[in-house]
Amino acid sequence: MAPGLPTAMDRPHFIGIGGAGMSGIAKILAQRGAKVAGSDARESATAEALRALGATVHIGHAAANLADDASCVVVSSAIRADNPELARAAELGIEVVHRSDALARLMDGLRPIAVAGTHGKTTTTSMLAVSLSELGLHPSYAIGGDLDAPGSNALHGEGEIFVAEADESDRSFHKYAPEVAIVLNVELDHHANYASMDEIYESFETFAGKIVPGGTLVISADQEGARELTRRVEGVRVVTYGEAEDADVRVLSVVAQGLKSEVRVLLDGQELTFTVSVPGRHYAHNAVAALVAGVGLGVPAAELAPALAAYTGVKRRLQLKGEAAGVQVIDSYAHHPTEMTADLEAMRAAAGDARILVVFQPHLFSRTQELGQEMGQALALADGSVVLDIYPAREDPIPGVTSELIIDAGRAAGAAVTPVHDKDEVASVIAGMAGPGDLVLTMGAGDVTDLGPRILDRLAQK
Helix, strand or coil: CCCCCCCCCCCEEEECCCCHHHHHHHHHHHHCCCCCEEEECCCCHHHHHHHHCCCEEEECCCHHHCCCCCCEEEECCCCCCCCHHHHHHHHHCCCEEEHHHHHHHHHCCCEEEEEECCCCHHHHHHHHHHHHHHCCCCCEEECCCCECCCCCCEECCCCCEEEEECCCCCCHHHHCCCCEEEECCCCCCCCCCCCCHHHHHHHHHHHHCCCCCCCEEEEECCCHHHHHHHHHCCCCEEEEEECCCCCCEEEEEEEEECCEEEEEEEECCEEEEEEECCCCHHHHHHHHHHHHHHHHCCCCHHHHHHHHHHCCCECCEEEEEEEECCEEEEEECCCCHHHHHHHHHHHHHHHCCCCEEEEECCECHHHHHHHHHHHHHHHCCCCEEEECCCECCCCCCCCCCCCHHHHHHHHHCCCCEEECCCHHHHHHHHHHHCCCCCEEEEECCCHHHHHHHHHHHHHHCC
């Protein structure tokens, strides 16, 4: 039986309640019976979903939004110090809790699986949540994206397992004490918080050190950064997975079958074959990581492997938005060069002879400054690309850092790149480029996702 409400979280107020991580915690608390309130910058489907659970959601930030009897105020690293609700909390002496601390409290008394890595966290967490649910284990979960089924990023389950993403971007994953931790990959990202790979390794080492005694670290045997981390980690049971010959759990083959993959692994001396219902080698490896983690909690591999096929995707992770005029429009959250390359390679394997067109929106000035060259090179995998201006999110502009860095690098790598500065023009540009049989990917972590329906409408008018 899952525990009840953590101490001092019976009347929480969330600043930025509509965010992927924040809304998940708010939903679980509401499902556990808390009187949840919060605010967000704009109206959204997430806000409506929270209201349906009984939460009070204000649109816009104002001191008056915070009730005097709130038991705590929950914030993420994106909330600025001058937020009026944060100032009001200080006046009232209300405890301010970081999102990661709130999530850690929700895990108390349960068996947590924490999924970490530079890429693939949402997909792997989702695979675990769906497959464990399919087996009737009723896990709780908190995910950074909405599942295709059951359509939510979080759930309070009645079982003893809690599956959660462990975010390295602000080192908040140091707050968790998992029974099983997954590290999918280790790369330099989040340049505002990490200056070097050594800092990244130190942060992941700290995370691995939080695993409870007797717990397990599941880690890739293929990715260079993960292998280096494995060499550095001490005092914890490590199980590696991948195609490398020295992997504890060997991936013997990944065979594309349209928009699915057949995966064959060698686990504990036994061959096991199962289906992953999304395309791409990287998603197949995510499924293997999920399988090994579940086995680490005692779930039989022979039962968990077929249950993984129940995972059909997460919104914004190669999500089909629709088809018009013979053109399929697919949404991709990829915003780091490794992710971009992986999704484009997955689409190339699934698309056959079809052309792949990309609408790419760079995310963050700091990331573009450090990785713009590699982003442009990744776009060379597409048959044509439209590149938008940088989506700033929480950052202020950096002089000289624009999407031109990516455009120039892409053209140097042989990519056909078209700059578009006005998002309202994108649908017409793509409609002029695309023909029957083509695939269009809207790609990036910002609001480029909103362009999919507009592109479909414009294609339908052709």
